[in-house]
Amino acid sequence: MTFSTNSMTGVGLVTGGASGIGAATVKALLDAGVGRVLVADRDENALHKVRAELVQNYADAEIEVAVVDVNVEQQVEAMVAQAVAKWGRIDYCLNSAGVAGGGFKIGETPLEEYERVININERGIFLSLKHELAQMAKQEPLNAGPRSQRGAIVNIASIAGYKALPGAVAYSTSKHAVIGMTKAAAVDYTGQQIRVNAIAPGWIDTAMTRTSPGAAAMLAHGTQPEHCPAARPGMAEEMADVITFMLSEKASYVNGTTWQADGGLMTH
Numbered sequence: 001m002t003f004s005t006n007s008m009t010g011v012g013l014v015t016g017g018a019s020g021i022g023a024a025t026v027k028a029l030l031d032a033g034v035g036r037v038l039v040a041d042r043d044e045n046a047l048h049k050v051r052a053e054l055v056q057n058y059a060d061a062e063i064e065v066a067v068v069d070v071n072v073e074q075q076v077e078a079m080v081a082q083a084v085a086k087w088g089r090i091d092y093c094l095n096s097a098g099v100a101g102g103g104f105k106i107g108e109t110p111l112e113e114y115e116r117v118i119n120i121n122e123r124g125i126f127l128s129l130k131h132e133l134a135q136m137a138k139q140e141p142l143n144a145g146p147r148s149q150r151g152a153i154v155n156i157a158s159i160a161g162y163k164a165l166p167g168a169v170a171y172s173t174s175k176h177a178v179i180g181m182t183k184a185a186a187v188d189y190t191g192q193q194i195r196v197n198a199i200a201p202g203w204i205d206t207a208m209t210r211t212s213p214g215a216a217a218m219l220a221h222g223t224q225p226e227h228c229p230a231a232r233p234g235m236a237e238e239m240a241d242v243i244t245f246m247l248s249e250k251a252s253y254v255n256g257t258t259w260q261a262d263g264g265l266m267t268h
Contacts, residue, residue, distance in 0.1 A: 012090075013092070014040065021236045021239045021240060027054070070124030093152070152246070156178070198259070199259050202265040229263060
């Protein structure tokens with residue numbers, strides 16, 4: 001079950017949209033009435049598979065795809081330009097592309113592994129924000145009234161942006177940075193009817209978490225009531241519901257925040 005009002009209009013853009021939370025959010029946006037969405041991912045085969053499924057299930061929607069490495073600025077710039085060339089604007093952006101990494105203590109972490117995680121999770125969010133915000137600042141608000149917005153963005157952070165996880169220096173550092181960038185972007189665009197927020201998922205059952213170092217232990221940890229009141233890992237669709245709300249005008253007074261969606265994990 002996804003958040004749905006069938007009242008969201010405009011154009012969606014989702015990075016990391018071929019799997020996990022990104023793919024779930026594409027569907028949630030379509031269910032909420034967004035009829036034009038660009039799905040970006042570096043996995044070309046997964047992208048075309050997702051597009052075929054979406055076209056079959058959302059016959060009235062316009063679905064575009066873009067093969068994008070968010071670590072390469074020219075590709076990120078071209079991604080935004082593709083959406084604007086097709087539809088004239090972007091309204092709802094989810095920056096979901098990311099990797100987990102981990103498995104090393106700081107003194108054992110290869111520099112190449114540290115830079116790989118930082119570049120995708122931190123640099124990738126920065127480049128996405130840079131070009132999304134530059135476009136949003138140029139376009140007219142989508143609707144009239146006090147709730148209207150030129151655009152809204154949600155970044156994927158993590159509970160690792162609040163606490164250190166064992167053997168995950170690069171991941172924890174990158175997610176702390178995402179929370180900081182979210183605040184900075186909200187401040188920079190104050191008064192321009194653009195909102196930037198983040199979501200901090202806990203243990204979510206996705207392909208990325210299932211294949212990450214220590215994934216089995218982390219997901220098991222999330223099923224223990226003494227550690228997580230929900231006593232289960234979260235679903236990608238649950239994150240998509242929160243993200244869709246944060247992008248919508250229903251969250252028009254929410255800006256510069258990071259929403260913890262962790263089943264209560266951070267209460268312990």
